[in-house]
Amino acid sequence: DAGVIQSPRHEVTEMGQEVTLRCKPISGHNSLFWYRQTMMRGLELLIYFNNNVPIDDSGMPEDRFSAKMPNASFSTLKIQPSEPRDSAVYFCASSYLRRGGWTDTQYFGPGTRLTVL
């Protein structure tokens, strides 16, 4: 399996521009997670989906952030407009949630390093 695929790997943009990060989860996984990692705040969960439905978006910083999962094999995280404080590494992860079961291993992608100038 190719693992979780994220694109782009690096993104440099100017303040005010729209940024779209993309994620392809592992085939067969039914849960998808978006995280943000910075030196100051560490690893933060932004939002997660089960069976393509957003379950908890309480970690999304503000209305400038939005995430979608139109199908089981693709998700996007959009920032519009972007600000310098959004600079971070954004990770996507996927896992398989068993019916009525327990949390299984999350598999992380390589991340997208975003720099907003």
Place this chain on the structure above:
Amino acid sequence: GNSVTQMEGPVTLSEEAFLTINCTYTATGYPSLFWYVQYPGEGLQLLLKATKADDKGSNKGFEATYRKETTSFHLEKGSVQVSDSAVYFCALGDTGANSKLTFGKGITLSVRP
């Protein structure tokens, strides 16, 4: 709510030294416990896991035992190598319909030759 507490870092050791990284947790129910490792410039990778009390997870010479009585999941390795230099995260997974993990803050390990 659930929480994970890791010992403060960073940790610097000489090659072949013994490693212990402490992790304690607070949770309702019977969570699964995980250790993840992040090498420089990469995403997090599962290092080991344990799904029930007294289970021992092990991988690449690392071990951790799920201790329900002390709510702990300490990571140990008998002899560290320079290649073990990385950030280590302890995490807790809920049972039931909630599939998310709760991560600790992570601790940076540096191993000197």
